[in-house]
Amino acid sequence: MDDRTVDVTVSTGTIRGVGHDGILRYFGIPYAKAPVGELRFAAPVPRAPSTGAVNATAFGATAPQSPYPGELGDLLASVDIPGDDVLTLNIWSPEHAQSAPVVVWIHGGAFERGTSALPSYDGSAFARDGVIFVSINYRLGVEGFAVLEGAPRNIGLLDAVAALAWVRNEVAAFGGDPSRITIMGESAGGSMVAALLARSETRELVAGAIIQSGPLEVPPDDKAARSTIALAKKLKIPATRDAFLSISPEKLVAARAEITRGGTVFSGTPGFSPSLDPSSLPLSPHVALAQIEIPLLIGTNTDEYRLWLAPRELAKIGGFKEWVARIALRIPLKAARAAHAAWRSAPRGEILGQLLTDKALRAPATAAARAKSSPTYMYEFAWQSPVRGLRAAHALEIGFVFDTLDASDSVSLAGESAPQSLAEEMHSAWVAFIADGDPGWPTYRPERLTRVFDTSSMTTPQRRAAIVDALS
Template sequence: MRAQRFGRRAVLLGAGALALTAACAGGKSGSGESGTDTVTTASGPVRGTRRATGVAFLGIPFAQPPVGQLRFAAPQPPTPWAETRDCTRYGPTAQIKQLAEVTAIPEPSIPGDDILTVNVFTPTPDKNAKLPVLVWIHGGGFVAGSPASPWYDGAAFNRDGVVLVSVGYRLGLAGFLHLDDAPDNRAVLDWIAALTWVRDNIAAFGGDPAKVTIAGQSAGGGAVWALMNTPAAKGLFRAGISESGAVTQPNDKATALALSAQFTRRTGLPATAAALRDLSKIQLQDLEDKLRAPGPDSTPAALLGLAPFADGTLIPSPSAELLKSGADQDVPLMIGFTAHEFNGASLTGAQTEVTDTTLPMALGALGFAPAAAADFRTAYPGLTANQLAGQAQSDAVIRMPSFRVAEMRAGRDQPTWLYEFTWTSNAPKFQGMSFHCLDVPFAFDVLRKDGVTAVAGDNAPQSLADAIHRAWVNFVRDGDPGTGWPRYTLDRRETMIWSAAPQVQSDPFAAQRPIWLR
C-alpha cells in the first residue's frame, strides 16, 4: 500500500490498500482423497493439500531466507533438502504490520524469516499437463501486502485449467532502499528469482514454463510494468496484466538517491547494508516509518520512493522516459483501472474540503496546471470542487498513467487491451464507489471469500465476476481476452467497461484525453 500526500490530501495505495473511514511445516497433508499430492522440485520434494479443484502447495522456498549476510544481498538458491517438506500452510511474510488499520484486501502478516517463497495452486501435479500459468505479485505500495490473502486463492483458476503461483518478496527498506554496499532493486531480483524458479520447476506441478503470464494489482501492477522493461526478466513470461498498476514506477535514479539521503538525515544512520544488517525487523520497520513520515523536510521522493527505480543496470530506464521514447517490448498487456480509485480517500489535517476557490491549488499539488480546473469540470460534469479534487487524485496516481501506457503501446502497435471497472459497491462505507481494490475479488472469482462483502456489499454480481475471470483465463491461456474485447488502437480506442452489463465502448475517455495526454 502506498501513503501519498498532495498538499493536505492523503492517498492510500496498494494491494489491500484502501483506508477510507507458516510455511512448509506442520499440518496435515491432505483430505484423504486419492491422487498425488507430492511433487519433486529442483531443491527437493514438497507435499501439498488436496482440494476440490486440485492441490495447493504453500510456502515453497525459491531462495534462501534473507537473513544475516543475505539480508540485503541478491537472492540465493534455496538449500536443497532430502525429506519431503510439508507445504500445507502459508509461509512467513515480509509484511510485519499492515500499512493502515483498515485495508480493503485482507492482508495477514505471518512471522518468520523464510519469506522468499511461492504458493502454487494447480489443477493437477501432472508433468504432462502443460497448463498455462499465472504468476501473481501482490500489491501494497511496495512496503506492505501479503501473498497469503484469501483473495489470492487459486481455486477458481484451477477449476478453469490454470496454474496459479503467488510470490513473496522483500518490501520497503529491505527491498528497495538504495544502499551504497548492496545491489539495487533487491525486490525486483526476488521477482526474477521467483520467475526463474517457475521456469525450472512449474512443469512438475502441471504448468507449462512457456505459457507464463505475470499479473498484479496496484504496486503489483507496477511490478508487472517494471519487469516488462527489465532485460534480465526477458523470456521468463509471455504476457502481463496490470490491474490499477503503479506504472509511474520505475522511478529515476535521482529519486532513489534523494530518498537514501533523506533516510540518513532522518535516522542518523548511513544508508548501507553494514549499518542495517544486524537490526531487528521491528527496528527496521521503525526506521522505515521515520523515513516515510510527513514532515517539513519531506521530499517528493518519499511519496513512493521505496519502489523499483532505474539503476542503469537491472532496470535501464525510468517510467517517464519509457513513456516518451516507447518501451521496447511486444509482450501482450492487459491494463486498466477502476472509475474512482481514490476519490473517497480521507483528507488530512483539519479535514478542509476543496472549494471552487482552492480547486486550482489542489490540482496544482497533483501536478496539473491550475487552468486544468475548467477541463476537469468538462470531463466530469456535475461534480463538486471537492469531488473533482478526489477524481483528479485518482486520475493522477493510477488512471492517467495507465492510459498513457495504453496509448504509447497502441502507437507502437504493441498488443494491448484497456479496461475500466465501473461497477460500484453497495456496502455502507463504500456506497456508490468503484474504488481501488474492488475489482480484485471479481478477477479471482472469490466473491464469497472473507472480507469481500464488507467492501462490495451483499449483492456483488456473480455474472460480472464470471465475465472478468473468463477474460483473465482466456488471456492467460491464449494471450488474448477473447473475441468480444478488441485490442486497443489509436483509431478506435475500444475499451472494455466492466459494469453490471459489460460492454466495449469506443473512445470512452475522449473528454479526459486532453488532460491526460497534455
C-alpha cells in the same frame, strides 16, 4: 473428499502439498534462501537442494511490515505470518494438468505492505478453470526498495526475478507449460509486472502480462532515495548497507510507521518504489512498454482515489485547495478543464481525486496502450461498491478477477451483495487472456476501445479521453 498428500519432484528435491476436489495446492515453497543476517540488503540467493520432502502445506512468512493505519486498515486486510522464509511462492494446480497455461500473481501494497496469503488471492478458481496459478512473496519497504550505499538497487524486484525464473524452470513438474507464462499484478504488483517487462532478460520468460491499476513510471535514484534518507535521518545513521544491517527489521518498520503517521496522499511523505538502475532496471516501464511485443491486458478503476481519500476529506477541498494541489501535482490547466467538463456536477474534491487517478494511473496506462503495436486490451472497472462511499475504488476489482467475492477482504471492500455475475464475467475474461492472449473484446487500437465492467458491461471508445490526452 478429504485432503490427501501429494508429492512433486523438482530440480531441488521433493515438494509435498495437498490435493482436494481436483486441485493440488503447494504453499510456502522457498524459491531463495531466507534473507537474514548478511543476506539482508542483498540480491536473493538460490536455495540448496533439499534432502527430504519440503512441507508445502502452509503459506510462508510475511515480509516485515506494519498494518495499514486508521480507516484504511478497516478496508485493507493484513496478515502476519512470523518467520524468516519470506521468499516463497504458492501454486494451485489442476489435477492431471498437462501443458497448462500459467499465471504468476504479484501482490500490491505500495511496495511496503501485502502478502500472497490474503484470502481474496486464493487461486482455486483459476486452477478450477485449467490455469496453474502461482503467487509470490517478495521483500518490501526498506528491506526491498531502500537506496543504500553498498547495496544493490531494487532488491524486491530482484526477488520477483528469482521467483519468475524458478517458475520457468520448475512449472513443468506441476503440469504447466513454461512457454505460456503470464505475469499479473495489481497496484504496486502491477508496477512490478511492468518493471519485469522493462528488463529484456525477464521479458523473454513471459508470454503475456496483466497490469491492474499499476504505476508505470519509475523515478531516478535520487528521487527514489528520499524515503531511505528520511529513515536514516530518523534513526540517526548513514544511508549505508552496513548501518542499516545493524538495525533489526522490526525497528526499521516501526521507524517508518512513525514517519508516515498522519500522512495523506497530498502530504508529500515519500514512499518506496523501484528506481532506475543500470543493472537491475535501466529503463522506466512507461517507456519500455512501447517496445513490448507480447499481449497486454491493462486498465484502471473509475474511482481509484476513493480508497485513499475518505469522503469527509474530499468534502473539505474547495476551489483554492484544488488549485494548490493541482499546481503541486503539476496537473495542466487543460486537464483540469477537461475533468470539470466530464464531471460537471461533481464537487471540487471529487474533481481533484479523478485528476489524481488519471495522472497517476489512467493516463500512463493509456499512453502505453496507444504506443504498443502488439495486441493490447484496455479495461475500466466501474462497478460501485456500497461500502463507505468507495464507489469503484482502488483494489475493488480483485475479488471479481479472482472470483473470491466471499473472501473476508473482498467483503470489506465490496460488501456482501456484490454481483457474482460480474465476477464470473471478469474472471472468465482473465482466464481467456491467460490461456490465449485474448480476453474477448477488441484491442484498444485503433478506435481506443475499452471494456467497461459494471452490472451491465460494455465495450466502448475510451471514456473521458480528453482528460488523459491532456495529461500525456
